[in-house]
Amino acid sequence: MTAAKVYSAAFQESPDASIILKPDAPAFTIVDVNEAYLGFVNKGREDLIGHGFFDVFPSDDPRQDNPGWRKIFDEVLRTKHRVTFPVKKCEPIASVAHSGDIKYLQASNIPVLGEEGRLEYIVRTLKDRTASATHRSYLDKTLHAANIGTWQLHLPDQALTCSRSLVEIFEMGAGEAPDMDTFRNFFEDEESRNHIRNAVEDVIENGSTFCDTLAVITEKGNKKWLLITCSRAYLKEDGDALLYGIMQDVTESKSLAEMDRLEKHILELNEKQELPLSEILSEYLGGMESLCPNMYGSIHKIQDGRLLRWAAPSLPESYLNAINHHPIGENMGSCGTAAYLKRPVYIDDIAHAPEWSQYAHLPLALEFRACWSYPVIDSDDNVIAVLGMYYKGIRKPGGKELIVIERAVKLLQLILENALRADQLLKASETMKQAQALARFGNWQWNRETNQVDWSDVLYDIYGVDPKVHQPSFDNYLAAVHEEDRQKIINTMRRIEQTGEEIVFEERIVRPDGEIRYLKSWARLMSNRDGSPSRMIGACLDITEIRMVETDLKNLYARQELYLRQIIDSEKRYSDLFHLSPQPIWVCDPDTNKIIDVNAAAVALYGYTHSEFTALSVADIASACILPEEQEPAALPRSRTGLFSKDVILHKKKNGEVIYVIVLGKRIELGGQISEVMIIQDVTEKLNYVQAIELQNRKLQEIAWMQSHLVRAPLARIMALADLIQNVPASGMEIGDLLTAIDRSATELDKVLRPIIDRAEQIEFN
Secondary structure, three states, rough: OHHHHHHHHHHHHOOEEEEEEEOOOOEEEEEEOOHHHHHHHOHHHHHHHOOEEEOOOOHHHHHHHHOHHHHHHHHHHHHOEEEEOOOOOEEEOOOOOOOOOOOEEEEEEEEEHHHOOOOEEEEEEEEHHHHHHHHHHHHHHHHHHOOOEEEEEOOOEHHHHHHHHHHHOOOOOOOOOOOOOHHHHEEOHHHHHHHHHHHHHHHHHOOOOEEEEEEEEEEEEEEEEEEEEEEEEEEOOOOEEEEEEEEEEEEHHHHHHHHHHHHHHHHHHHHOOOHHHHHHHHHHHHHHHOOOOOOEEEEEEOOOOEEEEEOOOOOHHHHHHHHHOEEEEOOHHHHHHHHOOOEEEEOOOOOHHHOOOOOHHHHHOOOOOOEEEEEEEHHHHHHOEEEEEOOOOOOOOHHHHHHHHHHHHHHHHHHHHHHHHHHHHHEEEEEHHHHHHOOEEEEEEEEEEEEEEEEOOOHHHHHHHOOOOOOOOOHHHHEEEOOOHHHHHHHHHHHHHHHHEEEEEEEEEEOOOOEEEEEEEEEEEEEEEOOEEEEEEEEEOOOOOOOHHHHHHHHHHHHHHHHHHHHHHHHHHHHHHHHOOOOOOOEEEOOOOEEEOOOOOHHHHHHOOOOHOOOOOOHHHHEEEEEHHHOOOOOOOOOOOOOOOEEEEEOOOOOOEEEEEEEEEEEEEOOOOOEEEEEEEHHHHHHHHHHHHHHHHHHHHHHHHHHHHHHHHHHHHHHHHHHHHHHHHHHOOOOHHHHHHHHHHHHHHHHHHHHHHHHHHHHHOO
C-alpha cells in the first residue's frame, strides 16, 4: 500500500469531520471529504467533490453561528499558517432527524504546503468539543456562582477574551468587549495600575505567576476587591504565547475581613472607654464609609419620639442642624419613618418617595438622592437609634451593602444598648448613693472564707468612723454594738448561719463620741454552688431620727388624745349649754340667715317645732323694724359695742303674738363652718312692767305737784286760823269769824283733796 493510500484511508476513518479544498480562491474547490464530514452535513460525496466550497455552502460554514469565513480563508492564503478558532455553539440541523442536540465545534483551517513552500491544499476540520464545552459550561456556572471570571490574552495580537462572569464583575454592559487598557483603568489608583502593569510584564518575560488582591472601581462606580492570578502558556498548534488568568471577586470576604478589623477596633475603643461614645460612633461610621464608597453615614439617637444627633462625620453641619430634634413618624423622612415603623426603609429616589414628601428639599439641596435607614432596636423592642446611609445618586442597596448594614446594626445594638445600660447603671448607682446618704442606708458583705468585710461609704458615716483609719470586721462591729444588744446580735448571726434564713433585726450602736444610734438591719447568707456558705450580705438603716420622731409622735398622740377628750367634753358642755339652757338660742347661717338649729327654750317661746324652726329663716320671725330709740324704755339702753350686738326688736310667734326681744349675736366656728349663734332674751313682760312703773311715777308726780301747790294754801290758812283761835283774847278777833274762816278753808281743802284721792285710787301697785 502506497503512502497516498495510507493517508487516504486514515483521512476517511478520521473521527473529525474533514474536507480538503484547493487554494483556488475564490472558489476553493472541494477535492475530497471524509465520511464524518458527509454525515455531519447530510450530503452525498457527489454533492461536494468538484464543487466550490461557497457554492455548496452559500451561508458560510454549516452549523456555524459566526459569519466571515471568507476572510478566514483569505488569511490562510496570505499567511500560510494554521488558523484555529474558539469553540462555537452549533444548532442542530432541522432537516436531519438524527442530527442530535446542540454541539460545540472548533474549526481549524490547516494549510498543506508542497515543494518550495507552495500552498497546495487547505484541510478544514471540525472537532466536536461538546463534551469539553459542556464541562466548560458547568465550570463557567460554578465560577460565576463563586464570582470568578476568566480571561485570556493572545500576546501576538493583544486579543483579549473574557468570560461573562468577568464582564459582570466589572459591571460592564453585556455587549462590551474590553481590552487590557480598559481593565487597567478600572484599578483604583495609579499605584495599583503600575503594579499590575509591572506584574504582567514580569509574567511575559520570566514566565512567573502573579497573584495579588487589588481594589478596582467598576464601571458603575462601586469599589470591589479582586483576587487576581496570571500565568503564561503557549499554544500547541502555533506556539504563540498566551496569558491567562482568573479574577475572583473577594469584595464580600474582603469587606467582612475589613468589617472584622473595624469592629474589633471599635469594640476595643468602647471597652477602654477613652473616648466619648459620640466619637466612637463617628470613628465607626468613618470606617464604614471607607468600606462603602460614596456613602455618607449618620447615627441618630431616639429620645422622646425625636431624632437627636449622635454621630455623622461626613454630613454637612447645616443638614444635621435642620433634622436635629426632628419628630419620628410615617412619612417623616427615611430615618424618622424607620424609627417609627421599627423596620428598614430603603429609599432609592428621595425626590419621588412619599416618605420624603415634606422634607425632600433638605437632602436634595445637598445633592443627596438616596437614603437607606435601619432602626437599632434593643432587647426590649425599643428603638434606641437609627442608622442612615446617604448617597448622591439614585441607588438601591446591593448584597454587599445589606451585609454591611446588618452587621453594623448588630454592633450598634451591642454598643448602644450596653452604653445606655451602663449609663443607667451609673445613674442608678449615683442615685443609690445619694439615696443611701439621704436615707442613711448602708450595705455590707462579709466573706467568711477570707474574713474580709466590705462597707459602703454611708456605713462609715453611720458608725461615725473615718474610712481611712477604721478597718471593718465582725469583731469591730460587735465592739460597736450596745452592750445590752450584743448577745442578741451574736444569737442572730448564729441563727442565720444555722438556718440560712433571711433575718431583719434591730440593734443599737455606740459611736466613738458616745452617741447612741438605732439601726434596723437585714442579713442573708449566700452559698457556693456546692451549697457551702461563702459570704453574708446585709444592709443597715439608721433609724435614730425615726425613733426620735416616734417618741415625739407618741407624746403628740398623747397630747392629741387629751385635747380630743377636752374637745369632746367641750362639745358636750356646749351641747348641754345649748339644749338645756333656759334662754332661747338658735344657730343660723350668716350668709343665708337660714336657721340651722334651735334649743328647747326657743321651741317653747315661739311655739314652732324643731323641724318647723329649721325650715325658717330669721326674716320669717324677726320684724324688720328695730324700735326707735325714743320708744325704747329708758331701762333698756342700746349697746352696739363689744363682742355682741344688742338691739330691741319685734319677733312674731307661731300664733301671731308679737313680743319684744333683745338679740345677742356672735359668729363662731362649728363643725368647720362659720355660724352665728343668736341668744334671744324676751323682754316683753319686763318692758310692760317698766312702762307701768313709769305711768305710776307720772301720776305720783302729778299728786305731789297738787299737794305742793293746791293743798298747801288752804292748809296754811287753816293752820293760821287755828293759831289765832288759841290766841283770841290777845288778838281781839271774834271767835265766830275765825271759825267761819276755818270752815271756808276746810271746804276749799276738801275740794283740793278729792281729785288727789281720785288720782291715787287710779294707781295700781303690783
